[in-house]
Amino acid sequence: MxxxxxxxxxxxxxxxxxxxxxxxxxxxxxxxxxxxxxxxxxxxxxxxxxxxxxxxxxxxxxxxxxxxxxxxxxxxxxxxxxxxxxxxxxxxAIEQPDGDTTPRLWGVPHDAWPVLLGMLLSLPLALPMVGDLFNKHWMLPAWAQFVLATPVQFVLGARFYKAGWHALKALTGNMELLVAIGTTAGWALSTWLWWRAEPGEMVHLYYEGSAIVITLVLLGKWLEARAKRQTTEAIRALQALRPDVAHLLPDGIKRTEITDVPVAELLPGDLLQVRPGERFPADALVSEGETQANESMLTGEPMPVHKRPGDSVTGGSLNGEGAVVIEVRAVGAQSVLNRIIALVQDAQATKAPVQRLVDQVAAVFVPVVLVIALVTLLAWLWLGAPPEEALIHAVAVLVIACPCALGLATPAAIMAGTGVAAQHGILIKDAVALEIAHKVSVVAFDKTGTLTRGQPRLLQLLPAPGVDADQALALAAGLQAQSEHPLAHAVVEALKDKPALVALPSSAVRAVPGRGTEGQVEGQPVRVGSLRWMDELGLALGDLAPDATRLQAEGATVSALAWGGRVHALLAFGDEPKAGAAEAIATLHARGLRTVMISGDNRGAAEAMARRLGLRPEQGEVMAEVLPGDKAARVMALKAGDVTVAMVGDGVNDAPALAAADVGMAMGGQGEGGQGGSDVAMHAAGITLMRGDPRLVAAALDISRRTVSKIRQNLFWAFAYNVAGIPLAALGYLSPVVAGAAMALSSVSVLTNALLLKRWKPGA
Missing domain, CATH: 3.30.70.100 (Alpha-Beta Plaits)
Structure with a gap:
């Protein structure tokens, strides 16, 4: 801790x-x-x-x-x-929520003992109230009531006097001041009535009201504390992912055997052994071995991700059945897990804009209540009520008016909402982003890497008449096996999908910048490159020309494979939609939101991909041929007319557009199953989606809507409780005991309502 x-x-x-x-x-x-x-x-x-x-x-x-x-x-x-x-x-100091560390005495938490003692002392005072229901007179002698009520008033209730005194010195008010004044008035009235009574005279005392009110307030605060601890469960769950020790491999000099060291002592470059079923102790790269990593607590992705040498792993994720050696890359505050925890804590610490209204009300609330209580006292006296009755009504006003629920309404909902969102891979940077997101009416997506995989694939290979398609693929893959060009990788990956095929060996391979690749395959010169290059070389497309025109109109990038002085095949490349992208667009449309795709591709390619995703180019849902530097301006144009816009991008080259939007959503990971957002994403965007799943966009907007709904519900009930409760108490319809119970119940109900957010799941 x-x-x-x-x-x-x-x-x-x-x-x-x-x-x-x-x-x-x-x-x-x-x-x-x-x-x-x-x-x-x-x-x-x-x-x-x-x-x-x-x-x-x-x-x-x-x-x-x-x-x-x-x-x-x-x-x-x-x-x-x-x-x-x-x-x-x-x-x-801020204690890290690393579990329930409450001290206990005889198995009972220390903070529960004042409540238990208050109940034990108050119960005999409350028995006459129960006896009246059965026509029994169980009234205790006045001295016994005094002995039971006084410790509750001045020992268990000492906290109210201390805090109330500090408030008076600062010329302000708080809940403790209201409770202290109200219960002291009841205790003092009872003592006065007892003191002036004749020997043997039975007088009605109000010790039970003061004692029970203090006990109920203590009970309410204890229940509040328990509920507050539940709102931090998301952070505790994240912190629990960090293992205590790591298995440090020998370096051959100072360490000759595997040493268990605290995770806090790890340094970048350390080599660690991670055994099956253990959690990765730090962000690292796999050096040896293969395994599966369960990253569900970090990204919300339920399926394990295969890891092989060179792949990155995130500290806190769970190792599968393989033993691996990893090289530490980031530790401490620079690790992904610590940055996630910091983001969640920051979001829970910030104040939502709606809270400003609550603060303004709270600043004048207690002084107004004191005036209302005084007016209540004077009014009842003016109407001819006995002094003790008038005082009891004023005490009820003071007790029921405590603004506990008002102060908890907004932060409790924010803590619960941001916490459950983090558990499903949605990191909300601050309460402002959370509150604005529910008003979004337009969602703009960057295309590459957000709606699409961001990696070109060989969509189609069209051979000329008389040419075998498999032979053409094997020849093209052999020529481009050593190339680093993305289109070359796509050809090689396409060959892997056909295990029966083997790339033909090549030699004298040479890249021609901006055009393609040429070399020798089985003793003859072969070229793979752009149609423009083929035209420069005087190689006609022949029967393939109509297909080339059609593929380009559909948005594909077309290359040609040529040997023997003519083109023998066309290779059509294109990006593929991410899994779930079309479903995400359909979900947003079903909710009445407008979606827009921003792309740097030519209009034909952009609109072809848009239709595959379910977007509607004819309704202006495609912005094509947009340069990276112009994306922010396009987002600003979408915001014209007081429209709330969310921008979804990869968080790196889209940072200006993310910052320009009302709500920026940075999609973490490169492609699918990524490792989470980059530093640029976390700083430029209000919301970071920890895995590359477009469906999380709708989920983020949904948790925002539900959280804001909880805030509004809580504020309504908090205000309504005081608006209704104060007049009822002033008119004599509520006793101090009932008022105290209602006050405690209001705070607990607000917290309980907020905790219902913990049941939220994306798509539910």
């Missing part, structure tokens, strides 16, 4: 950033108070506080004067912690 505060550093004039935990926050008013205290510090650029994670993120400008050192950063960090403490809260 990490218990150290990491001091941020930054170059002169750059923003420094610090994340720290904050203890003692309980409601939306606490959040506003801490943020105000932090923003008052000189140099602070922004401060964001999250109630659900009980953390704060502070950014400030690094010193620009000459001689600025790390001491300045340490001083600013100390000031930030002091400001939190002066505001009445406890600055502390």
């Amino acid at each position: 990490n218990t150290d505060l990491t001091l941020p550093t930054g170059a002169d004039g750059e923003l420094c950033e610090l994340d720290l935990g904050i203890g003692g926050m309980t409601c939306a008013s606490c959040v506003s108070r801490v943020e105000r205290a932090l923003k008052k510090l000189p140099g602070v650029a922004s401060a964001t506080v999250n109630l659900a994670t009980e953390t704060a993120r502070v950014q400030w400008q690094a010193p620009t004067q000459a001689g600025a050192t790390d001491t300045d950063t340490a001083t600013m960090t100390a000031r930030i912690q002091r400001a939190v403490r002066d505001a009445g809260y406890e600055p502390r």
Whole structure:
């Protein structure tokens, strides 16, 4: 568990950033108070506080004067912690959610003991309420009620007085202040009535109300804490993927045998042995052996991926049945797993735009409630009610108005939504991207590598009359076996699909730049190249000319195979749609979204591929012949007219377009079964799709829609609860006990509603 505060550093004039935990926050008013205290510090650029994670993120400008050192950063960090403490809260290190490490006494978590003790002391006070239902009088003597209620009020409830006092000193209010004032009023009223009663007189006391309210509030906060821990399960699951040790191979000098070393000590270049069933300890390349890697926790891809020497593996993925040797490539913060964890934590720490409304309400909520409670007291007294009755109604107003649910509504939903999305290979960079994505009406796709495989394939080989197609393929593959050109690779791969064929041996092979390849095969000169080259050489296509025209019109790249002074075959190359690309387009169309493909191909090729994918060129869903530098301008054009646009690309050459869109989605991996997004993808895009599956686009928009829906539901119920509860309490329809139970239930219900997002699955 990490218990150290990491001091941020930054170059002169750059923003420094610090994340720290904050203890003692309980409601939306606490959040506003801490943020105000932090923003008052000189140099602070922004401060964001999250109630659900009980953390704060502070950014400030690094010193620009000459001689600025790390001491300045340490001083600013100390000031930030002091400001939190002066505001009445406890600055502390952010504990990594690596499992349930709650201390226990006799098998009961320490944080549950105050609740249990409160119940034990409050139960005898509540028995008369139960007895009244059966016409039984189980009222305890006044001294017994005093003995039971006082420890609950001033020992178990001490936290409310402490936090409420800090709020008063800061001239603000919070949940604890409302609870402290309300329950103290009930306890003091009971003590006063008991003190002034005649010996032997039976008076109605209200000790049970104060004790039960404090116990219910403690119970609600404990249930909240348990629910909050569930919202961080996604991060805990990711962190659990990291093994503790790695098997370091001998280097022949210092180590002569395999040594088990902590993963934290690994260095790039280390050679490790990974045994069957173990997790890969770091990002690496396979050096020896073959295996299958299960990357489902990182990419959401359920099928194992075959790994052979030269293939990359991701730290945290599960090794299959093969023992392999790997060479470490990235460790620590540079590893894919750590970057994923950092992205999820960043998303959960950010504040959604809708939260600004909540903050504005919370800033004035508690003072308004105090005024309403005072008005309630005076109104009942004016109407002739006994002082104790008027006071009880005012106490009910104070208890039911606590803005706990209001502060938890948005961050709880964001934490649950981003967490479950990460488990399915969708990394959401921040809450802003999450909130905007549900409004997307146009989805623009880059073609190559996003909707298509990005690797040319030999689609068709058309031989001239009298020429054997298999012989022509074997001849072309022999000539291009040593070439690095993508079209040459496509020919060689096509030959592999026919195990009975063998490439014919070639010699004197020479690449002709911009034209093709020529060499000797079985003693005769053979050429494979563009139709333009054939025309330059005076080699006519003959009967193949109509086929060449047709294939080009369909968008294929056409090459010719020639020997003996004439063209003997045509080779048509083209990209292939990714698996699931057409399904993804159809899903988006079914949801009423417009889709657009942006391609650098000529219009004929682009429209031919678009129709294979289910796009509609006649409705403007194809943008062809677009240069890489012009993609961002095309995205900006799509945004005209207040349209929300999502751009999907590979995150490298599409970075400007991703940044220009309202929501950028960087598709990780090269081709299918990729290793996840590049650094450019993670920085330029608001959402990173960890595997090259276009169907994740619809899934990302869906989880955004569902999360925003949960936020709205939570905010509605949080506001509705207070709007309805305060008048009912003021009119005398709610007792303090019922108000306390309702307050606790509201917070738990908001968290429970948010946790329903954990059941989400793509396509469900």
